[in-house]
Amino acid sequence: MKLLYILVSNCNDYYYEQAFLSILSVKYQMPEMQISMLVDDDTKDSLVGPRKKIFEFVDELKVVKFEKSVNPIVRSRELKTTMREKITGDFLYVDVDTLWVAPIEEKDFSSDIMGVPDGHVEFSDFVGKKFHCEKMKSLNLDFSEKFYINGGVLFVRDTPVAHQFMQEWNRYWRYCCERGSFTDQQSLNYVNSKMGGVIQLMPHSYNAQIVFSVRYLLNAKVIHYFATNLQSDERKLLFDLQKKSFWDDLKKSENYLDKMKNVVRNPNAFFSPQMVSVDIERERIENLSYGLLCTIIDSNKTRAKVLLRMLNSIAQIIVSAFKFFQKN
Numbered sequence: 001m002k003l004l005y006i007l008v009s010n011c012n013d014y015y016y017e018q019a020f021l022s023i024l025s026v027k028y029q030m031p032e033m034q035i036s037m038l039v040d041d042d043t044k045d046s047l048v049g050p051r052k053k054i055f056e057f058v059d060e061l062k063v064v065k066f067e068k069s070v071n072p073i074v075r076s077r078e079l080k081t082t083m084r085e086k087i088t089g090d091f092l093y094v095d096v097d098t099l100w101v102a103p104i105e106e107k108d109f110s111s112d113i114m115g116v117p118d119g120h121v122e123f124s125d126f127v128g129k130k131f132h133c134e135k136m137k138s139l140n141l142d143f144s145e146k147f148y149i150n151g152g153v154l155f156v157r158d159t160p161v162a163h164q165f166m167q168e169w170n171r172y173w174r175y176c177c178e179r180g181s182f183t184d185q186q187s188l189n190y191v192n193s194k195m196g197g198v199i200q201l202m203p204h205s206y207n208a209q210i211v212f213s214v215r216y217l218l219n220a221k222v223i224h225y226f227a228t229n230l231q232s233d234e235r236k237l238l239f240d241l242q243k244k245s246f247w248d249d250l251k252k253s254e255n256y257l258d259k260m261k262n263v264v265r266n267p268n269a270f271f272s273p274q275m276v277s278v279d280i281e282r283e284r285i286e287n288l289s290y291g292l293l294c295t296i297i298d299s300n301k302t303r304a305k306v307l308l309r310m311l312n313s314i315a316q317i318i319v320s321a322f323k324f325f326q327k328n
Contacts, residue, residue, distance in 0.1 A: 084166035111200035
């Protein structure tokens with residue numbers, strides 16, 4: 001099995017930096033892992049000067065040519081929905097806004113296609129259910145599966161079933177494009193439903209979606225921090241990699257590679273004290289201790305900030321100790 005990244009980027013965005021950081025984390029956790037990268041021709045032309053450093057960590061590069069008029073979003077989704085035809089062998093596709101924090105276990109991958117539910121819950125309980133249902137309805141697509149699969153991490157075998165699925169995915173993604181929707185989640189899940197739920201579940205740890213829940217963070221193998229659309233209010237973000245300011249500083253830094261390696265070696269240090277105050281968790285946890293913690297987080301008083309730093313340090317020590325005892 002190999003890991004596959006798709007990169008569509010120019011010098012004005014952060015996708016290159018995100019991909020580079022994710023790939024560095026792979027090589028740190030699994031030095032022998034083969035990494036494939038699928039790019040469009042414009043991206044390939046932009047990987048010059050300091051940006052060509054990424055080639056040192058990529059084992060296989062495939063370049064796909066597009067008409068100049070095709071925009072980056074369409075290029076990215078076209079590559080993603082046709083990746084099975086362009087890459088040989090079994091692969092685990094991974095979005096660029098991810099960070100590897102533990103090695104792969106081959107025994108976790110047994111089916112033709114595997115993924116993790118959006119939000120780590122059944123679709124009936126998913127916070128984005130209304131949005132996706134309305135989107136699917138507007139596209140005249142049906143969905144009847146128990147889980148709505150997140151497309152950020154997908155295992156795809158080199159089998160007839162997987163090839164058929166991917167061909168159908170591309171077909172219905174293009175159908176969605178003709179109706180003004182360029183995202184790939186709706187077509188992915190429609191085809192899964194159409195083919196009788198061919199996508200089987202992989203362990204949630206391979207796609208720990210921290211914007212929805214921190215439940216799988218301690219046992220995560222891949223942290224999916226969702227930074228393709230960086231938010232402006234950074235006070236509500238729990239991970240530095242979700243913040244535009246982090247990537248701005250990184251791009252300006254002369255020693256950006258050292259900074260990336262620091263993240264890879266010690267990802268826990270880049271979580272904020274807000275780890276337990278994600279909005280969605282705030283809706284689900286209503287008790288006195290939680291309310292007290294939220295009060296401390298929202299306070300501007302000096303003693304509250306000092307206490308918060310202490311609690312954050314304690315939390316990081318607990319996380320580090322937990323991971324140490326897991327490995328030993």
